[in-house]
Amino acid sequence: MDKIVVKGGRKLKGAVKIGGAKNAVLPIMTACLLTRGVSVVTNVPGLRDVVTMKSVLERLGVVGSLDDHTLTIDTSGLSGFEAPYDLVSTMRASIYVLGPLLAACGKAKVSLPGGCAWGPRPVDLHIRAMQELGATIEIDHGYIVAEAKGLKGRPIKFSIPSVGATANTVMAASLAEGTTRIINAAKEPEITALAEFINSMGGRVRGAGTDTVVVEGVKELHPAKFRTIPDRIEAGTYLIAGAITGGKIEIEDACPEHLEALILNLRQAGVGVECSGSVISVRGKRDIASVDVLTSPFPGFPTDLQAQYMTLMTVARGNCVISETVFKDRFTHVPELRRMGADIKIEGNTAHVGYVKRLSGAPVMATDLRASAALVLAGLIAEGETHISRVYHIDRGYEGIEQKLGALGAQIERVPE
Numbered sequence: 001m002d003k004i005v006v007k008g009g010r011k012l013k014g015a016v017k018i019g020g021a022k023n024a025v026l027p028i029m030t031a032c033l034l035t036r037g038v039s040v041v042t043n044v045p046g047l048r049d050v051v052t053m054k055s056v057l058e059r060l061g062v063v064g065s066l067d068d069h070t071l072t073i074d075t076s077g078l079s080g081f082e083a084p085y086d087l088v089s090t091m092r093a094s095i096y097v098l099g100p101l102l103a104a105c106g107k108a109k110v111s112l113p114g115g116c117a118w119g120p121r122p123v124d125l126h127i128r129a130m131q132e133l134g135a136t137i138e139i140d141h142g143y144i145v146a147e148a149k150g151l152k153g154r155p156i157k158f159s160i161p162s163v164g165a166t167a168n169t170v171m172a173a174s175l176a177e178g179t180t181r182i183i184n185a186a187k188e189p190e191i192t193a194l195a196e197f198i199n200s201m202g203g204r205v206r207g208a209g210t211d212t213v214v215v216e217g218v219k220e221l222h223p224a225k226f227r228t229i230p231d232r233i234e235a236g237t238y239l240i241a242g243a244i245t246g247g248k249i250e251i252e253d254a255c256p257e258h259l260e261a262l263i264l265n266l267r268q269a270g271v272g273v274e275c276s277g278s279v280i281s282v283r284g285k286r287d288i289a290s291v292d293v294l295t296s297p298f299p300g301f302p303t304d305l306q307a308q309y310m311t312l313m314t315v316a317r318g319n320c321v322i323s324e325t326v327f328k329d330r331f332t333h334v335p336e337l338r339r340m341g342a343d344i345k346i347e348g349n350t351a352h353v354g355y356v357k358r359l360s361g362a363p364v365m366a367t368d369l370r371a372s373a374a375l376v377l378a379g380l381i382a383e384g385e386t387h388i389s390r391v392y393h394i395d396r397g398y399e400g401i402e403q404k405l406g407a408l409g410a411q412i413e414r415v416p417e
């Protein structure tokens with residue numbers, strides 16, 4: 001296993017290019033199951049989650065190849081219908097095969113993902129939506145076993161705007177008979193990207209990006225070519241890296257409209273942020289002010305940037321409150337940040353973050369993808385060396401993070417543990 005070693009104290013300078021959005025690519029990959037033939041997705045990040053999803057598809061008889069950020073998916077040989085435990089347990093997003101397999105093959109067997117580092121994370125909304133569309137579902141030996149003799153479109157109302165359940169429902173409804181109206185749908189840009197991909201396959205999805213998505217089922221879809229959107233969480237992480245180091249960096253190939261909530265908070269904290277087309281410029285300051293945050297579904301402040309933002313707030317003047325409303329227990333980075341000298345107290349789903357003059361380098365452990373990014377950010381400003389172990393988490397969502405930060409002037413390397 002590798003670890004990442006960061007020596008703190010460098011102001012970051014220069015430009016960094018943002019890759020394609022992992023969370024858009026994953027459902028787009030499974031949406032390819034809705035048709036037979038070769039689809040091509042460009043601007044695909046070279047990440048472990050993308051490789052895992054490729055393995056999930058390969059178990060179904062699909063042939064996939066990822067070469068220079070271009071992903072080719074050939075579903076001509078689609079023959080299986082099972083997403084097994086060994087893959088689903090490493091990546092929950094494997095559940096994205098449920099809707100497309102049901103719609104295209106009439107059956108699907110998907111391992112239940114179980115709990116995760118952030119608490120229970122149920123999949124009841126996915127299951128209920130498939131049942132509403134006419135599937136029969138049983139839970140058998142830890143698997144969701146689903147069957148349908150033709151899905152039928154109908155109104156579906158979610159109690160929570162779940163990204164994953166919205167994506168699965170949009171995919172399944174695309175080949176259903178009639179119209180499906182999804183009420184209280186997730187509005188995340190990744191849902192809009194999925195809808196655009198399905199429409200480029202000949203589908204009829206309207207309203208993506210709003211809380212009501214209308215899917216008119218079609219008889220068949222065809223393979224398509226699609227360029228995916230920029231990764232807003234990667235971009236947000238580099239924005240915070242510029243802010244926390246008091247640096248001056250340009251974030252290129254980003255989509256500023258997808259990051260409004262973070263940009264507003266950073267500006268309130270006194271950080272200079274300018275947007276021009278697909279470039280976001282950040283000018284850090286010596287003294288940053290504390291600004292409270294409440295995570296919420298898009299367009300609110302993303303839960304996937306909560307850990308990184310908390311690192312910034314540990315050295316911001318004043319006290320602030322960070323409330324996590326999307327997931328029940330997403331503070332696994334807190335004990336590690338405390339080991340580096342941060343002043344953070346947890347009360348339920350709220351973190352009270354006090355000001356410390358500096359963080360100090362320490363051996364720390366990455367507990368999940370975004371928590372690892374938060375620890376790298378902490379290492380960038382900590383006194384001395386920070387050794388981050390279990391960095392396989394970071395490879396799920398940040399392509400070449402050592403190279404990108406290194407090119408901006410950070411002292412960072414990956415070494416075998």
Ligand code: UD1
Binds near residue numbers: 026120161
């Ligand atoms: C996706 C993202 C993840 C992000 C999250 C919220 C991917 C691959 N992952 O996860 O990075 O943090 O959106 O922006 O895109 N819920 C239920 N029942 C369900 C499904 C969800 O109760 O069946 C709850 C969850 O526990 C959570 C909330 O709904 O409290 C939102 O979760 P959801 O939007 O579904 O997250 P994911 O799609 O799993």
